[in-house]
Amino acid sequence: MAAVSQLQRQFIEYTTSLYNEGYLDDQFTQLQKLQDESNPEFVVEVVSLFFEDSEKLLNNLATALQQKIVDYKQVDSHVHQFKGSSSSIGAQRVTNVCVHFRNYCEEKNLDGCLRCLQQVKHEYILVRNKLETLFRLEQQIVQAGGSIPMME
Amino acid sequence: MNLGGGQVVNKQSMMPGSSGGSWKSSGTSGGGGDGGVPDQFPSGLRVLVVDDDSTCLMILEKMLRHCKYEVTKCNRAEVALSFLRENKNGFDVVISDVHMPDMDGFKLLEHIGLEMDLPVIMMSADDSKSVVMKGVTHGACDYLIKPVRIEALRNIWQHVVRKRKHEWKDFDPSASADEHKQSEEPDYSSSANEGHNWKNTKRRKDEDDEADERDESSSLKKLRVVWSVELHQQFVAAVNQLGIDKAVPKKILELMNVPGLTRENVASHLQKYRLYLRRLSGSQHPGGMNGGFMGGPDAGYGSISSLNGLDLQALAASGQLGQLPPQSLATLQAAALDRSNNAKSTISVPVIDQRNIFSFENPKSRYPEVQSQHLTNNNSSKQINLLHGIPTNMEPKQFVSLHQSGQHSLGSMNNLVLIQMGGQSQIHVHSQSQTQSQAQSNVNTHNGLRSNEMLPRGGVVDMAPTVYNPVVSVSQASPLVNFSMNHKTDSCGTSYPLGGSLGISSLPTASSALQGDGNLDTKIPRKGIVPSYDIFNDLNQNRDWGLPDVGLTFDQSQHTIQSGLDASNPLLLQHNRSSGRDLGGQNRNLTSDKVVLSPGFESRIHHNGSNVGQPRNVYVKTENDIDGSCHNTLYSEQYGQDDLLAAILKQQQQEGVGPEDEFVFDGYALDDLPV
Numbered sequence: 001m002a003a004v005s006q007l008q009r010q011f012i013e014y015t016t017s018l019y020n021e022g023y024l025d026d027q028f029t030q031l032q033k034l035q036d037e038s039n040p041e042f043v044v045e046v047v048s049l050f051f052e053d054s055e056k057l058l059n060n061l062a063t064a065l066q067q068k069i070v071d072y073k074q075v076d077s078h079v080h081q082f083k084g085s086s087s088s089i090g091a092q093r094v095t096n097v098c099v100h101f102r103n104y105c106e107e108k109n110l111d112g113c114l115r116c117l118q119q120v121k122h123e124y125i126l127v128r129n130k131l132e133t134l135f136r137l138e139q140q141i142v143q144a145g146g147s148i149p150m151m152e
Numbered sequence: 153m154n155l156g157g158g159q160v161v162n163k164q165s166m167m168p169g170s171s172g173g174s175w176k177s178s179g180t181s182g183g184g185g186d187g188g189v190p191d192q193f194p195s196g197l198r199v200l201v202v203d204d205d206s207t208c209l210m211i212l213e214k215m216l217r218h219c220k221y222e223v224t225k226c227n228r229a230e231v232a233l234s235f236l237r238e239n240k241n242g243f244d245v246v247i248s249d250v251h252m253p254d255m256d257g258f259k260l261l262e263h264i265g266l267e268m269d270l271p272v273i274m275m276s277a278d279d280s281k282s283v284v285m286k287g288v289t290h291g292a293c294d295y296l297i298k299p300v301r302i303e304a305l306r307n308i309w310q311h312v313v314r315k316r317k318h319e320w321k322d323f324d325p326s327a328s329a330d331e332h333k334q335s336e337e338p339d340y341s342s343s344a345n346e347g348h349n350w351k352n353t354k355r356r357k358d359e360d361d362e363a364d365e366r367d368e369s370s371s372l373k374k375l376r377v378v379w380s381v382e383l384h385q386q387f388v389a390a391v392n393q394l395g396i397d398k399a400v401p402k403k404i405l406e407l408m409n410v411p412g413l414t415r416e417n418v419a420s421h422l423q424k425y426r427l428y429l430r431r432l433s434g435s436q437h438p439g440g441m442n443g444g445f446m447g448g449p450d451a452g453y454g455s456i457s458s459l460n461g462l463d464l465q466a467l468a469a470s471g472q473l474g475q476l477p478p479q480s481l482a483t484l485q486a487a488a489l490d491r492s493n494n495a496k497s498t499i500s501v502p503v504i505d506q507r508n509i510f511s512f513e514n515p516k517s518r519y520p521e522v523q524s525q526h527l528t529n530n531n532s533s534k535q536i537n538l539l540h541g542i543p544t545n546m547e548p549k550q551f552v553s554l555h556q557s558g559q560h561s562l563g564s565m566n567n568l569v570l571i572q573m574g575g576q577s578q579i580h581v582h583s584q585s586q587t588q589s590q591a592q593s594n595v596n597t598h599n600g601l602r603s604n605e606m607l608p609r610g611g612v613v614d615m616a617p618t619v620y621n622p623v624v625s626v627s628q629a630s631p632l633v634n635f636s637m638n639h640k641t642d643s644c645g646t647s648y649p650l651g652g653s654l655g656i657s658s659l660p661t662a663s664s665a666l667q668g669d670g671n672l673d674t675k676i677p678r679k680g681i682v683p684s685y686d687i688f689n690d691l692n693q694n695r696d697w698g699l700p701d702v703g704l705t706f707d708q709s710q711h712t713i714q715s716g717l718d719a720s721n722p723l724l725l726q727h728n729r730s731s732g733r734d735l736g737g738q739n740r741n742l743t744s745d746k747v748v749l750s751p752g753f754e755s756r757i758h759h760n761g762s763n764v765g766q767p768r769n770v771y772v773k774t775e776n777d778i779d780g781s782c783h784n785t786l787y788s789e790q791y792g793q794d795d796l797l798a799a800i801l802k803q804q805q806q807e808g809v810g811p812e813d814e815f816v817f818d819g820y821a822l823d824d825l826p827v
Contacts, residue, residue: 027299034214034302042214050207080251084277085207087299 004146011137015151018134023127028090029151047131050089054124057082061117065110075113076105082120093123194309195220198242202232202260203249203275208298212247215302229255236268243270244312247296250276250283258290262431265291265424269319271311275300291427318420379421386410387421396429 018024035042057078064075083098097120104112138148199221203209209225216223224243226232229252236243246264250257261272274287275296287295293311296304379387390407391399401419408418 027301030215030299030301031211034211034218039214046207046210046214049210053205053207077251077253080277081205084249084298085205087277088205088208088211090299 004141004144007137007141007144008146008149011134011141012149012151014134014137018130019151022092022096023130025090025092027088031090032151044135047089047135050085050091051128053085054082054094054128057085058117058121058124061120065113065117070108070110070113072105072108072113076102079105079116079120086124091124091127094120094127097123194312197221197309197312198244199223199308200232200235200243200246201225201248202229202246202252202257203227204252204254205249208249208300212300212305215300215305218302219306221305228252229257229260232260233263233267236264236270240268243268245271245273245293245308247273247275247308250274250278250287258286261287261290261292269315271315273308273311289427289430291424318416383408383410383413384421387418387425391422391425396426 015024031043031046039045061075061078061082064071064078079098079101083095083102086094086098097116101113101116101120104116141148197219199216201209201212201216201223202225203212204227206227209227213223213225224235226235229248232246232248236246248257248260252260257274257276261274264270264272271293272291273294273296274292275298276283277298279297284295293315294308386408387404390404393407394400394403399422401415401422404422405413405415405418
């Protein structure tokens, strides 16, 4: 159907741009490869889990950095976790910010940390929106009767 | 989670007894893989994944499933440990994250290594060299950087095979036929819980054998050398004698002179020991113990006991090396304690347990009760002295209990003392003699005695210089060392109340000798050792690891004791080991087995490994074991931390670890023990 192929094309373009812009990396592709008939919603599930965890982490981070006496070890531990989960999903930009964030934690640079927090939040929201758009596209394709093209 | 589900045809779980056939030969189909990894393998590999990040956990699980592995996931280390403990043979490999909120990944790694001896793969988003190095020193088989790719997971089976091969090959060359860890299962499954591991293992092994047709007529099919406490002590003694730097497997083997033990066995054990020591020295922080091992306050101390065994040995062994990381000790203690305590909160509990192990004094039965009681009440004050080194809480209490429980003989006490001394540095050896005597007397009264009397358990090492003073004065290191010496003598005789075990009944009244009052002068140890054997067994059995360390640190003492003990000891010791830690006295089985030295050291030895009852060869470790074990136990119990080891090691070094010298506590010759 024209609609399907159009949707599919859109999907491909969108996905490619996400990779090009660094929102997603190869790890995301790996996840997609893991998806199969036995678990057709795998990627969506994992990503949703990531969103949930991330939101909690971000809240924890905000709280930790708002303390009178900031416990940098705690902050670092949250960031480390965030780094791990974002890299597992393939949210490359988020991961990159986390790396810088950890450096500031080591230096106990509150200012740097606060900035990074803003940055990581920003990147997280961006990638979340992108992924949600992507999933919507997928859904549309499926609903239109088509199949989701595999990238790479 | 699929714990060892093994039902799938293809996935043969390794557990022999459990569902799934044996893995080795790819089970189902055809059976038998005769030698060689069956095609099915690595399919069905049972993996336990631990990560607090649920996203990663989910992804890993999916990836592992894609590799056709059987996956069980959990997001808490404590839960993981309990899974592992409940299903001794339920898993083939563990993958764990480094940074976890409830327990440090490295601690978990140590626990697993000690208790179950499974290959552990660490992973983290952190790829800094220091962390990776930490993984290596802690004994991780591999280190994966997140994000983990499926390709990296596909090959994890190699670690399993490698470990198995190494293990059984060391033990039983004839087992070459079965590459798979067949024998392992028995080890693993050893009834750790029961403590009869030896028997069980054997049984299980036999069952497996039949099932697998692996043939191996001998149950030893792939018997792994079980490093019982005695054996470990001998090992430590040998290592100490040679000097940690110069300790090469060949020489150690020669020194140990244990029939049936191969150079490979020694080599692998040495490697583990080194790691252990390194860890100890590295993590000496005061609270160390608590964190990792004991950390989970109840984390499952139950199984820790097995660890303790190991740790103890390690401690003992490390004596030379330097210091046992507090954590390790803690673990040991925890293990010991956890038997009785389990739920207790953290350290205090473990301590008790450990003490029991170490304190040969308490026969198995004693332990459980002893622990709780002692710990809590006994002279905590005294105990503390010794434990200075050990950050955990156990110190005071533990010592107390140690004494009490042990009563046995100073021997145990001594051990304790030694260990404690490590931490405290003050432990003068001289007090040893006192301790010795005290230990005995203290055992009960322990509380009061502590400081002077004998620090037997680790309490105050101050022990009056009377007897021995061997080198002790060294503030930290010395005490340990010294004690060892004393221990040997003392403990040997007295400390081991040999409960029932192996029939060491022959042991001379050593205990009596030790009990003496403080002046034991180590001489007694010799005599004491004999009796201790029983204790040892008990101890070993229950604890599983209480002893191991003991023996190790002391090398010196062992020497002396050896003469006295002779075969009787080894047997006893051995048995204990196999029984694995169960306090329950399963160890006693060992005795029935008759001192079989279970060579299978596989890290598990300490705790459950021994239970595995594999029909391992019984290495009769003479004397050394006893002595060593005594000492070790003491140490480990109280010590639970690096401090002890460190102390001991230092001592030894300082003392010049001239084992001989020290042992000679003045006549340390066992024969001389004035029992």
